[in-house]
Amino acid sequence: MAFSQSVIRSQAPAKCGICENDRPIKWKCIDCSKLLCNHCKENVHPQFQNAKDHHVVNIKDMGQPTVVELNINKQYQTKLTAVSRISYYYDDSLWIGSVVDGVLQRVKPEGTKLNILSRFNIPVYDMAVTQSNNLLISRVESRLKQISSNTGTLTDSVYNVSPFLSMAVYITSDNKVLVGSVNSDYPKPGRRVVILLNQNGDHERVYEHDQHKQPIFTLPYRITYTRNGNIHVVDKVSADRYRVVVLGWGGDIINIYTGDTEINKDEQFYPRDIATTLKDNVIVADETR
Structure with a gap:
């Protein structure tokens, strides 16, 4: 939807x-x-x-x-147990990650198969492609990893959210990085934030409290962004309660979306991912259970 x-x-x-x-x-x-x-x-x-x-x-x-109607155009087979993350790459290849298998692959569709171009034995919680075509990776660590488009090697990036652990990662249109983060001893109670970093890795802004100085997030695990500066964060409130929090660029809460009144009347709202289209609409992947 x-x-x-x-x-x-x-x-x-x-x-x-x-x-x-x-x-x-x-x-x-x-x-x-x-x-x-x-x-x-x-x-x-x-x-x-x-x-x-x-x-x-x-x-x-x-x-x-x-309502968004989705039709299957082509299907491709992979030997991964499950594909938990996917990102489009500049040369029509794809990055696919499996948390279950602890594997990240760069693949290219050929016929009905995916030709594996490179493989890394690392679990990926979230990932995003920068404007210079480097891949940023969150592994629930303080420092984001990076795969260079030039060398194809895995290294530490300049983006460090210490004293937090990174969860969600998103690249804005001006090549800044938004990172959903949790306290270093998660899942123990603690601070939950979204951090804006510039291209040098400096922390420009921390989104943590609302207009009433109350904590905004419980577990910010997916992020997207629209051209007017609004930040959309999928927030896991509890094991069976989820929501999408919409923040203005200044940090004020603009909206909180908890599901469609008809679709989620009998089905729990369970957003697995979120993305922004070229028309600047926000799509939420809601997995009915």
Whole structure:
């Protein structure tokens, strides 16, 4: 299932992203990331380059769940017991990881099989590809590992979240790194945070408390990010309770998503992964149990 990003809430009233007048805001262009009044939607926005291909939505519809139909195009066989993580690589190959087998493979589809290009005997909790095509790996350690696109070797990266342990990892559009982290003696009670690191590995921001100075996360184990700066975190609250927390760039909680009222009426909301599409919609993989 999918849900669109939430409308930003702020103290000042939102204005049209084109004319900046006080006309009522009724639309948003997902591709331009602009709020639009009726006048600009009808008369100005159509003049933008490739505007006919842009996705303009009524802001009343934003945040509402929609059904995504998935059809199997091709299937590929792997000898791994289970594929727990997968990332697309720049040369049409894939990185696939199996926590069960403790294996990470770079593979390329050929026919109905996956040709193994490289293999590492390491368990991978999460991974993400940087803009320079290096692979960052979380192994529930303080320092992220890295596989170089040039040498193909596994080394320590500059990204260290000490005194925490890394869980989730995500690369933003400006090549910064978001890391969901837990206390070093997890699963004992302790601090649970999302850390923003720059390309030098410096900690630029720590997301830990909400507007009321209360802890936000219980177990932040998957992250994605939208172009307006919103951070979406899959948070495991307990063994049978999960949610998606949406944070503004400043750290305020914008929304908390706990499942679809119809789909999850009889089935527990159990998000296994989260991703952002090119249209800036957020897709949650919900495993019914």
